[in-house]
Amino acid sequence: MGKTKNEKRNGYVSLLILFCLIFLLAACGQTSSGSGDIILATTTSTQDSGLLDELIPLFEEQSGYNVKIIAVGTGKALKMGQEGNADVLLVHAPDAEQVLVDNGTAVDRRLLMHNDFVIVGPPADPAGARGESDSAAALAQIARQQAVFVSRGDDSGTNKKELALWAETAVSPSGNWYLESGQGMGATLRIASEKSGYTLTDRATYLALRETLDLEILVEGDESLKNIYHIMRVNPQKWPAVNEAGGAALADFFTSPETQARIAGFGADKYGQPLFFPDAGS
Numbered sequence: 001m002g003k004t005k006n007e008k009r010n011g012y013v014s015l016l017i018l019f020c021l022i023f024l025l026a027a028c029g030q031t032s033s034g035s036g037d038i039i040l041a042t043t044t045s046t047q048d049s050g051l052l053d054e055l056i057p058l059f060e061e062q063s064g065y066n067v068k069i070i071a072v073g074t075g076k077a078l079k080m081g082q083e084g085n086a087d088v089l090l091v092h093a094p095d096a097e098q099v100l101v102d103n104g105t106a107v108d109r110r111l112l113m114h115n116d117f118v119i120v121g122p123p124a125d126p127a128g129a130r131g132e133s134d135s136a137a138a139l140a141q142i143a144r145q146q147a148v149f150v151s152r153g154d155d156s157g158t159n160k161k162e163l164a165l166w167a168e169t170a171v172s173p174s175g176n177w178y179l180e181s182g183q184g185m186g187a188t189l190r191i192a193s194e195k196s197g198y199t200l201t202d203r204a205t206y207l208a209l210r211e212t213l214d215l216e217i218l219v220e221g222d223e224s225l226k227n228i229y230h231i232m233r234v235n236p237q238k239w240p241a242v243n244e245a246g247g248a249a250l251a252d253f254f255t256s257p258e259t260q261a262r263i264a265g266f267g268a269d270k271y272g273q274p275l276f277f278p279d280a281g282s
Helices: 005-032 044-048 051-063 074-082 094-102 135-145 157-167 185-194 203-212 244-255 257-265
Strands: 037-042 066-071 088-091 106-121 149-151 178-180 199-202 216-219 226-234
Touching: 037 044, 037 074, 037 244, 044 051, 044 066, 044 185, 044 203, 051 066, 051 244, 051 257, 074 088, 074 094, 074 157, 088 094, 088 244, 094 106, 094 157, 094 226, 106 135, 106 185, 106 203, 106 244, 135 149, 135 157, 135 216, 149 185, 149 199, 157 199, 185 199, 185 203, 199 203, 226 244, 244 257
Parallel strands: 037 066, 037 088, 149 178
Antiparallel strands: 088 226, 106 199, 106 216, 106 226
C-alpha cells in the first residue's frame, strides 16, 4: 500500500531537518578548526635541516590547517610575499625583510631563532683557510689561491650574506674557480663536495647532510656569520586573498613557548648540538 500525502510530506520534512543538521555540524566544525590552506614561503635551510618536518605536522594536527611549504631562497620567498603569493614568510635576510615591512607588504614581523653560517671546504684545505678568524679574510685567501668556491647564486639569504662578505674584501669573485649553482643549500653543498670546493652554508643544513659530504667546517665563530630568522605575515590589507587567520595561527605556533622549546632541542640528539637557537620574545 502506497504512502499517504501526509506521510510523504513528513518524510520530506525529516530529510530537510537532517540536511540542516548536517550543514550546521559542518559549519561548527569549520569554526572550531582551521579553514583553508596556508602557504608558507621559506628558505631551503628550514626544509633541508628537517626542522619543518618536525614542526609542521604538529601544527596541522593541532590547528586543522594544511600548510603548503614553498622552500626557496629567501629572495624568492620575499618576492612571493611582495606579489601576494604567500601567507607567511619564514626567512633570514633582515635588511631585505625590513624593506617589505617598510613598504607595507609584510606585517607582524617576529624574531624567531638563529644559528650561524660557516665556511666549509675539503679536508685537505688547499687554500689554507682553516682556522681564519675573519670570514672575509678567509674568502680572500680562497680567491688568491683560486680554489673552487661554489656560490648559491640564487639571491637567497645565504647568497646575500656571501656577497656581503665578498664586499668586505678587495675581490670581485669571477673566473673558472668561482661557480654559481643557482640551487638550494643542500644541492650546493653536494656540488662543492664533488668538486672538492669551498662554500658558505648555514650550520644546520651542513650538519644535517654531513655524513654524505666530503667537507669540513674550516671557518666559524665570526660575529658577522650570525644567521637570524624572522617570521612575518603578508599584509591582508594589501592582499585580501591572504589567509589572515591561518597565517596568524602559524606565526603564533612558531613563537609559542612549546614550539620554541622544540626548536631549542632540535638536532641535539642526532648531531650533538642543536641546529637552531630560539629567540622569540627576546
